[in-house]
Amino acid sequence: MTKVFVSMDSAALSMGANEVAAAISEHAAKAGHDVTIVRNGSRGMLWLEPLVEVETEAGRVGYANVSADQIPELLASGFLSGSSHDSCLGLVEELDFLKNQTRITFARVGVTDPLSLADYEAHGGLKGLRNAIAMTPANIVNEVTESGLRGRGGAGFPAGIKWNTVLNTESDQKYVCCNADEGDSGTFADRMLMEGDPFTLIEGMIIAGIAVGATEGLIYVRSEYPHAIDVLNQAIAIANENKLLGSSVLGSKFAFNLEVRVGAGSYVCGEETAMLESLEGKRGMVRAKPPIPALVGLFGKPTVINNVMTLSAVPMILADGASSYQSFGMDRSRGTQVFQLAGNILRGGIVELPFGITLGDLVNTVGGGTHSGRPIKTVQIGGPLGAYLGEESFDVPMGYESLAEAGGMLGHGGIVVFDDTVNMAKQARFAMEFCAEESCGKCTPCRIGSTRGVEVIDRIVAGEDQAKNLELLEDLCEVMTDGSLCAMGGLTPLPVRSALKLFPADFGIKVEVK
Amino acid sequence: MSNYSEESILNFLGPYKGNRSAVLRSLQLVQELLGYVPDSALDIIAKNSNVSRAEVYGVFTFYSDFRSTPPAKAVVKVCVAEACQASGSASLISELHDKGYDIHKGNIKDDIQMEQTFCLGNCALGPAAMVNGAPIGRATCAKIFASTSAVTA
Ligand SMILES: Cc1cc2nc3c(=O)[nH]c(=O)nc-3n(C[C@H](O)[C@H](O)[C@H](O)COP(=O)(O)O)c2cc1C
Ligand code: SF4
Ligand code: FES
Numbered sequence: 001m002t003k004v005f006v007s008m009d010s011a012a013l014s015m016g017a018n019e020v021a022a023a024i025s026e027h028a029a030k031a032g033h034d035v036t037i038v039r040n041g042s043r044g045m046l047w048l049e050p051l052v053e054v055e056t057e058a059g060r061v062g063y064a065n066v067s068a069d070q071i072p073e074l075l076a077s078g079f080l081s082g083s084s085h086d087s088c089l090g091l092v093e094e095l096d097f098l099k100n101q102t103r104i105t106f107a108r109v110g111v112t113d114p115l116s117l118a119d120y121e122a123h124g125g126l127k128g129l130r131n132a133i134a135m136t137p138a139n140i141v142n143e144v145t146e147s148g149l150r151g152r153g154g155a156g157f158p159a160g161i162k163w164n165t166v167l168n169t170e171s172d173q174k175y176v177c178c179n180a181d182e183g184d185s186g187t188f189a190d191r192m193l194m195e196g197d198p199f200t201l202i203e204g205m206i207i208a209g210i211a212v213g214a215t216e217g218l219i220y221v222r223s224e225y226p227h228a229i230d231v232l233n234q235a236i237a238i239a240n241e242n243k244l245l246g247s248s249v250l251g252s253k254f255a256f257n258l259e260v261r262v263g264a265g266s267y268v269c270g271e272e273t274a275m276l277e278s279l280e281g282k283r284g285m286v287r288a289k290p291p292i293p294a295l296v297g298l299f300g301k302p303t304v305i306n307n308v309m310t311l312s313a314v315p316m317i318l319a320d321g322a323s324s325y326q327s328f329g330m331d332r333s334r335g336t337q338v339f340q341l342a343g344n345i346l347r348g349g350i351v352e353l354p355f356g357i358t359l360g361d362l363v364n365t366v367g368g369g370t371h372s373g374r375p376i377k378t379v380q381i382g383g384p385l386g387a388y389l390g391e392e393s394f395d396v397p398m399g400y401e402s403l404a405e406a407g408g409m410l411g412h413g414g415i416v417v418f419d420d421t422v423n424m425a426k427q428a429r430f431a432m433e434f435c436a437e438e439s440c441g442k443c444t445p446c447r448i449g450s451t452r453g454v455e456v457i458d459r460i461v462a463g464e465d466q467a468k469n470l471e472l473l474e475d476l477c478e479v480m481t482d483g484s485l486c487a488m489g490g491l492t493p494l495p496v497r498s499a500l501k502l503f504p505a506d507f508g509i510k511v512e513v514k
Numbered sequence: 515m516s517n518y519s520e521e522s523i524l525n526f527l528g529p530y531k532g533n534r535s536a537v538l539r540s541l542q543l544v545q546e547l548l549g550y551v552p553d554s555a556l557d558i559i560a561k562n563s564n565v566s567r568a569e570v571y572g573v574f575t576f577y578s579d580f581r582s583t584p585p586a587k588a589v590v591k592v593c594v595a596e597a598c599q600a601s602g603s604a605s606l607i608s609e610l611h612d613k614g615y616d617i618h619k620g621n622i623k624d625d626i627q628m629e630q631t632f633c634l635g636n637c638a639l640g641p642a643a644m645v646n647g648a649p650i651g652r653a654t655c656a657k658i659f660a661s662t663s664a665v666t667a
Pocket of ligand 3: 187593594596597598632633636
């Protein structure tokens with residue numbers, strides 16, 4: 001029997017992976033080959049999808065960009081024994097792109113069968129949870145604090161400190177809410193983990209529950225991710241059947257129940273308090289803070305809110321110890337970051353590395369520059385609220401503080417590459433337009449300011465009274481930065497100002513930009 | 515799809531009876547069942563969840579997923595966010611426009627409807643699109659229409 005891996009990740013499906021898997025089944029059967037097809041997650045080398053891997057004695061041999069009509073030819077050439085072919089990559093794990101990474105959170109993604117709990121355990125799964133069950137809640141929280149793990153959803157708040165607040169707040173009911181709204185353009189790590197290794201997230205959430213004394217968990221997933229929702233629901237059912245979830249987690253005294261909730265097409269619902277409102281069935285209006293959700297969260301109860309990547313780092317921290325995770329990274333950015341290379345990039349996908357790699361190395365050495373082959377003009381890091389950076393920032397090491405110093409923001413770790421055909425006035429206008437469209441409407445600077453922003457940028461580009469309109473834009477940006485309740489209105493000026501500062505010519509500016 | 519009764523919707527929403535926090539989920543369930551949320555369903559949900567119609571209406575209008583009219587057989591979501599802009603979504607969108615589809619208006623033509631969306635999580639293989647939930651990477655008109663014809667046929 002030969003094992004063949006064809007990913008069921010959405011990105012692979014978008015390039016025809018289902019058709020490829022069906023063709024392999026059909027033609028292998030016809031030719032009398034005994035083949036088992038495993039639908040794994042994606043290795044994160046998205047430009048190679050559909051990637052087909054064949055298990056051989058030497059390891060898994062990969063075939064890139066396979067199409068369904070190629071299958072008869074591949075079978076005839078003997079690819080089931082890993083024979084050479086134009087599309088053959090050799091051993092997948094020996095490819096530079098993978099070999100040079102430090103995969104901790106993504107260790108199993110693309111390797112295992114996402115819906116096999118046995119496979120999960122065989123690859124190190126549940127070790128962290130078993131350790132946690134034997135520890136005191138305070139010690140679990142301590143371990144997470146010691147690891148240096150910070151929130152991967154955008155704000156970078158230390159996870160252990162948040163957990164400690166929830167642990168020390170008395171309540172008859174507490175919640176763990178996973179933020180899987182992943183609305184930032186250029187980000188897909190949450191989706192790939194949920195589709196490719198859902199038990200890691202489930203294990204992380206159970207550990208969080210045990211640590212803070214919460215018995216209920218909710219995963220808020222955006223509706224744009226139907227496949228991830230489906231995989232998560234299947235994984236939760238399997239976890240319930242196997243007593244990983246329920247009234248006695250792995251036979252312990254701890255209970256933990258988990259449920260998936262689906263969003264309805266609103267970017268601002270990724271903001272944690274808007275997410276809570278949405279989970280309560282209401283409009284996604286941002287709440288004023290304080291009180292923080294750790295004290296007054298879902299239905300007014302103490303609530304841990306963490307991003308998918310934050311929670312998914314936890315099992316490894318508990319399995320291998322805080323010091324192991326803490327040993328990676330730089331300064332106050334500890335552990336690994338799951339970078340996502342997106343947009344106009346030759347080798348797009350998942351790059352998990354310790355903090356500290358430079359931006360230039362990421363996009364050029366790892367990513368191979370643009371897909372179009374043209375020069376890179378700019379990159380946007382951290383989603384629609386993130387700054388545009390030019391080549392002069394390519395020496396910046398990737399970390400929370402170092403990026404902030406360079407005027408940028410790490411956000412969720414997505415990096416969108418643009419070539420030299422991009423017009424930055426259009427990008428600045430889009431940032432304002434997006435804010436106007438997605439604003440929850442609670443504060444005027446965000447709701448009205450963004451609409452005014454679009455108009456002012458249009459006037460600048462049209463060459464109308466540029467000095468005056470530039471001043472007006474600057475004022476608007478200031479009011480939005482200072483007068484907004486949340487980062488939606490507060491950070492929209494970041495892409496706008498950076499675009500203007502770096503590329504004034506794209507705005508047709510004839511006067512000096514301050 | 516319009517042959518529904520108040521009773522059938524109420525049956526469907528049964529588990530949420532009296533649950534004020536189930537307004538969003540009720541709207542989602544109705545849309546799953548009917549493909550859209552008819553005006554009369556707002557009253558039914560209000561009654562079932564024990565909240566005012568205004569509250570239900572507020573939730574209905576806040577979220578862009580909800581529709582008040584039946585969708586086409588094939589609903590195509592086209593990503594308009596930054597990573598796909600960097601990968602040439604603008605020319606795809608204008609080609610679709612030339613074929614009679616305005617993703618901003620979401621008009622229906624030949625059982626197909628195209629709508630804009632902000633990021634589908636396929637940002638390394640843009641332009642990204644989705645046809646009735648099935649993802650399309652490196653999307654072209656040809657790929658999109660091949661996919662829609664499979665559902666409209
Ligand atoms: C407009 C807006 C959108 C956001 N979207 C997300 C999101 O999609 N996913 C996420 O994890 N955090 C998002 N955040 C950040 C959350 O508010 C919050 O900081 C995060 O979920 C906390 O988890 P962490 O500490 O693990 O990062 C968003 C914030 C804002 C202001
Ligand atoms: S800044 Fe915008 S999104 Fe945030 S609370 Fe104010 S209006 Fe809502
Ligand atoms: S930006 Fe288009 S799929 Fe993410």
